[in-house]
Amino acid sequence: MTTRAGFIALIGEPNAGKSTLTNKMVGAKVSIVTHKVQTTRTRIRGVALEGAAQLVFVDTPGLFRPRRRLDRAMVAAAWGGAADADVIVLLIEAHRGLTDGVQTILDTLRERVSPKQTVALAINKIDRVKSEALLALTAKLNDAYPFAQTFLISAERGHGVDDLRRWLAGQLPESPWLYPEDQIADLPMRMIAAEMTREKLTLRLHEELPYQLTVESENWEERKDGSARIDQTIYVMRDGHKGIVLGHKGETIKAISTAARAEIAEFLGRPVHLFLQVKVRENWMEESERYSEMGLEFRDGNA
Secondary structure, three states: OOOEEEEEEEEOOOOOOHHHHHHHHHOOOOOOOOOOOOOOOOOEEEEEEEOOEEEEEEEOOOOOOOOOHHHHHHHHHHHHHHHOOOEEEEEEEOOOOOOHHHHHHHHHHHHHOOOOOEEEEEEEOHHHOOHHHHHHHHHHHHHHOOOOOEEEOEOOOOEOHHHHHHHHHHHOOEOOOOOOOOOOEOOOHHHHHHHHHHHHHHHHOOOOHHHHEEEEEEEEEEOOOOOEEEEEEEEEOOHHHHHHHHOHHHHHHHHHHHHHHHHHHHHHOOOEEEEEEEEEOOOHHHOHHHHHHOOOOOOOOOO
């Protein structure tokens, strides 16, 4: 039997639904999903099987105009993921349409995409607009860029996702599978566990703070009874932030720890003992070690 395998980069503006689509394609939660934008910092790869094809999804950070060093690293990671992929899927939100941000992505695609790469369009959240508007938007976007194929989907509800996955499988090169059959992500478990805790922090805390903190799994101990002890550190930039994360009498950190522990245990399929501590590191966004831990490149200048 001929097998196929390759990399598929999902790109788009922040909050377009890339993480939701990755998780739906893979059938498990491998990527952080929140209502806040710019929550994906690293190129999380989810691995899905479709017939004799192995699809490796590169879930990139959202593409936006970078301001800080962390922003530049995230945007560079997104375009790096696209450059390495066999197929690129541009995901846009149906109700937002051809925004300035999407136009910038299209312009950059023209400059950066290799002739060997296939670029498809996926219009997401189609349940939010009427069919006439969808047809007009599809025509407008295909006039703006020569997409190989266009898909109308709802990543959250799963509409159109199977069609997209089948089509992607047929676009990949003939190749042995790149990962073991039972592997669904290539990130180290330490990093996936840290992302799960960061998701709980992002959901629980308000506005700016989530982008000014990071989580690292400092210690991972496999116990004889089959459980795992995980020690994680939450780095924040100010003393005031530490108080917000801890909450009144430690209630906030306790709730976050409980929620994160349950999700990590479910993902691992075994009991987990999770211990969180909060440390203030004013300049963590300027420390190369923090970027390495997130799988990002520490960089200066424009991405």
